[in-house]
Amino acid sequence: MSSVSCHYVLAAGGTGGHLTPAFALAAELEKRGHHVALITDKRGSEIPGKPDFLPAHVLPAGRFGKNPLRWPTGISAVLQGRGMAKRLYETFQPSAVIGFGGYPALPALLAASSAGIPTIIHEQNAVLGRVNRLLSGRVSAIATAYPDVQRLKGKYAPKTHLVGNPVRPEVLALRDEEFPAFTADGLFRVLVTGGSQGARILSEVVPDALSMLQPALRSRLQITQQCRPEDLERVRDRYAEYAIPAELGTYFEDMQNRLADTHLFIGRAGASTIAELTAVGRPAILIPLPIATDDHQTANAREMVKAGGARSIRQAMATVPNPDDASGTKANAMRHRQADLFQKMAKDISKQIQAMAQHPETLATAAHAAWNCGRPDAAEKLADLVESFGATPIQDVIRVGAKTARGSTRNATASQGAAKDSNS
Numbered sequence: 001m002s003s004v005s006c007h008y009v010l011a012a013g014g015t016g017g018h019l020t021p022a023f024a025l026a027a028e029l030e031k032r033g034h035h036v037a038l039i040t041d042k043r044g045s046e047i048p049g050k051p052d053f054l055p056a057h058v059l060p061a062g063r064f065g066k067n068p069l070r071w072p073t074g075i076s077a078v079l080q081g082r083g084m085a086k087r088l089y090e091t092f093q094p095s096a097v098i099g100f101g102g103y104p105a106l107p108a109l110l111a112a113s114s115a116g117i118p119t120i121i122h123e124q125n126a127v128l129g130r131v132n133r134l135l136s137g138r139v140s141a142i143a144t145a146y147p148d149v150q151r152l153k154g155k156y157a158p159k160t161h162l163v164g165n166p167v168r169p170e171v172l173a174l175r176d177e178e179f180p181a182f183t184a185d186g187l188f189r190v191l192v193t194g195g196s197q198g199a200r201i202l203s204e205v206v207p208d209a210l211s212m213l214q215p216a217l218r219s220r221l222q223i224t225q226q227c228r229p230e231d232l233e234r235v236r237d238r239y240a241e242y243a244i245p246a247e248l249g250t251y252f253e254d255m256q257n258r259l260a261d262t263h264l265f266i267g268r269a270g271a272s273t274i275a276e277l278t279a280v281g282r283p284a285i286l287i288p289l290p291i292a293t294d295d296h297q298t299a300n301a302r303e304m305v306k307a308g309g310a311r312s313i314r315q316a317m318a319t320v321p322n323p324d325d326a327s328g329t330k331a332n333a334m335r336h337r338q339a340d341l342f343q344k345m346a347k348d349i350s351k352q353i354q355a356m357a358q359h360p361e362t363l364a365t366a367a368h369a370a371w372n373c374g375r376p377d378a379a380e381k382l383a384d385l386v387e388s389f390g391a392t393p394i395q396d397v398i399r400v401g402a403k404t405a406r407g408s409t410r411n412a413t414a415s416q417g418a419a420k421d422s423n424s
């Protein structure tokens with residue numbers, strides 16, 4: 001740990017998936033006496049949970065969709081963002097800039113590397129994301145959440161460091177607590193979430209899956225389920241019909257309390273979800289989002305499944321069409337097919353729950369296997385890596401000219417130091 005107070009800039013897209021680890025790193029760096037600023041988009045500057053000490057600078061989001069006609073707008077936003085980032089660095093004088101993926105990270109890291117400022121990217125998923133892939137050749141170091149990251153070129157291994165995916169301190173605090181006794185109050189508590197946005201498929205299949213459990217298990221169910229706002233009433237009715245007690249909400253702010261009581265999690269395999277389940281040690285049935293880029297949620301789930309901490313179920317359809325959108329014979333046939341697929345998925349999920357939860361010890365063993373996959377020191381390891389680039393305060397690194405060459409020397413030296421510390 002460095003005793004020198006430095007300045008760092010974190011850059012992340014404005015969604016929970018990118019910002020949660022960025023906030024955790026910001027908290028760790030602040031605790032170590034450093035000054036931290038955030039570059040994000042408009043959504044990120046307004047997101048709940050942003051630490052008060054972290055000033056947010058909003059860059060225009062330069063998106064590159066599939067339509068090449070829109071690319072000029074994206075390129076112009078990146079150039080504009082790069083200029084804004086450069087001006088920020090001139091006053092803030094960061095010792096390193098750390099990107100967490102998402103579009104605002106692209107101009108922020110391009111500006112840093114062209115100014116000779118050391119750059120680090122953090123990849124939360126088990127597949128390298130689009131922005132991180134674009135930046136991977138230029139950056140000083142790559143921090144990963146998983147030991148194997150698909151689409152990360154082997155030639156970058158020397159600058160790649162496994163750190164894990166930092167989670168919120170209040171969730172991490174549960175790591176040393178015992179798995180809740182399955183029989184203490186007779187209840188079997190199941191938590192269902194679909195990532196930060198919720199997932200419609202869970203509303204469609206989970207109530208049915210739970211209703212199919214054998215009576216001994218079903219009669220002890222206590223459900224907490226996150227639903228999309230438009231699904232809330234339908235899911236409430238479904239649980240009422242099955243006489244299964246359920247607390248529903250569109251977003252639970254107190255995830256630490258929910259996880260503390262949970263015996264089994266059912267939901268998506270987003271990066272932060274997996275990091276939290278493994279930090280706390282909760283067994284899971286994971287249903288990866290089938291349309292996630294490069295199927296990264298299936299890749300995220302793999303380590304936990306292999307270890308015995310989770311079972312993974314493939315979602316039958318890529319999308320769930322709105323039942324109100326279609327009419328006529330073809331639409332009816334489609335609805336029947338969809339209902340059959342949902343029914344099959346519900347049966348699958350039910351079978352897996354039955355197998356996992358039939359005996360308290362099976363569930364506790366899976367919980368322990370999940371716990372073993374956790375990387376609770378992710379924020380510290382990432383902060384160590386960051387500090388290895390900023391132990392010596394830089395004064396004039398922004399003055400272009402000699403700085404690119406100087407930056408690369410610093411990068412190489414710091415990267416080697418960090419490799420010794422955190423490459424495991």
Ligand SMILES: CC(=O)N[C@H]1[C@@H](OP(=O)(O)OP(=O)(O)OC[C@H]2O[C@@H](n3ccc(=O)[nH]c3=O)[C@H](O)[C@@H]2O)O[C@H](CO)[C@@H](O)[C@@H]1O
Binds near residue numbers: 193194273
């Ligand atoms: C739909 C989508 O594109 N998801 C991507 C998005 O994840 P997304 O942000 O949707 O999902 P994650 O699992 O990474 O994070 C969800 C976060 O929301 C929290 N939560 C959830 C529900 C709730 O009621 N309360 C609550 O606090 C969870 O505890 C967790 O911290 O970025 C991740 C990181 O790149 C990717 O892995 C995901 O594939």
